[in-house]
Amino acid sequence: MSFRCHKMRVVFTLLIVLLAPSAAQAAQGQWGGFIYLFPESGAELTEEWKRDLTGLTGQAASPFANDFLPAQSGPENILYIKTSRYTRYGKPITPAPLGVIRVESMDREKIERFYQALREAAGHRLDLKIIYGVTSELRYTDAETLERLQQNAPQRGSGFEQPNAVVFPLSKTKEWWGMTQEKRESFFFQHPDLYGKEHLGHNAIGFRYIQKIFRKLYQSRFINDESDFVTYFEYADRDRGAFDALLEGLRDTALNPEWKFVEEGPIVYGTRVQGLGELLKN
Numbered sequence: 001m002s003f004r005c006h007k008m009r010v011v012f013t014l015l016i017v018l019l020a021p022s023a024a025q026a027a028q029g030q031w032g033g034f035i036y037l038f039p040e041s042g043a044e045l046t047e048e049w050k051r052d053l054t055g056l057t058g059q060a061a062s063p064f065a066n067d068f069l070p071a072q073s074g075p076e077n078i079l080y081i082k083t084s085r086y087t088r089y090g091k092p093i094t095p096a097p098l099g100v101i102r103v104e105s106m107d108r109e110k111i112e113r114f115y116q117a118l119r120e121a122a123g124h125r126l127d128l129k130i131i132y133g134v135t136s137e138l139r140y141t142d143a144e145t146l147e148r149l150q151q152n153a154p155q156r157g158s159g160f161e162q163p164n165a166v167v168f169p170l171s172k173t174k175e176w177w178g179m180t181q182e183k184r185e186s187f188f189f190q191h192p193d194l195y196g197k198e199h200l201g202h203n204a205i206g207f208r209y210i211q212k213i214f215r216k217l218y219q220s221r222f223i224n225d226e227s228d229f230v231t232y233f234e235y236a237d238r239d240r241g242a243f244d245a246l247l248e249g250l251r252d253t254a255l256n257p258e259w260k261f262v263e264e265g266p267i268v269y270g271t272r273v274q275g276l277g278e279l280l281k282n
Contacts, residue, residue, distance in 0.1 A: 030135045033115060034230060035103065037279075039095070039127070043126075054277040057118055060121070064077050067102075071158070080278065081099050081102065083097055083098060085267075098126075098280060102232070131226060135216070135217070163271050164269070164271065165233065165269075166268065167231075168268075169227035169230045169265035171227050171262075172261050172263070176261035199255065206246070212235060213234070214235065
């Protein structure tokens with residue numbers, strides 16, 4: 001099939017995708033789809049192909065507000081993240097994705113339609129992978145902690161103000177899920193009597209940096225095979241050290257023994273950009 005014919009077929013497919021009725025509503029919260037863009041081995045990503053993909057994807061993205069400027073977005077939004085580092089347990093891994101597109105909606109089917117349209121438009125030059133998650137009520141918290149969260153929640157900035165974005169999927173071990181809810185919750189609060197004099201717990205470590213780092217958690221257990229959670233972070237350049245310190249504190253099992261039961265997935269460190277064209281730039 002010629003490239004021109006492929007483009008025409010893609011445009012027709014996009015129209016069908018965008019006009020299709022919605023079926024699956026996520027009553028429990030907002031869905032997030034994290035689409036990883038891996039280049040296919042040996043594929044040539046020409047400038048012409050990048051321009052065409054950007055144009056076609058722009059049509060599919062039109063129902064979503066661009067979350068580069070959060071003040072102008074809402075529950076239906078799209079965000080583009082250009083990869084700068086791809087690591088697991090602090091070590092670089094390959095192949096790395098060119099970037100991640102996060103699509104949010106109260107309707108998972110809308111995200112799926114965008115994903116399928118992107119797959120069709122990308123052809124055989126990108127290997128796409130998607131991780132789904134959904135927001136839910138906070139767990140492992142109490143009234144006092146919730147009040148502190150509300151009082152100290154950071155003001156989310158634009159991609160100019162907080163350019164750094166991190167996508168961090170992770171899972172908990174079978175041992176963790178075999179514990180009672182009460183036992184699991186105890187790890188999140190300060191209990192030196194139970195876990196040693198150095199113990200702070202997940203919540204206390206997080207509160208050290210809460211005003212500097214925007215965080216959003218998606219539940220993905222029973223939704224994806226790869227992870228139980230996807231955590232998304234944003235922060236300013238001046239707060240890079242704070243983010244590194246946050247991860248270091250969470251990983252310190254003397255301060256936070258909960259992390260003994262964590263299986264980290266690959267972490268994408270990236271930069272928020274204004275569109276797919278910028279994400280694909282060399």
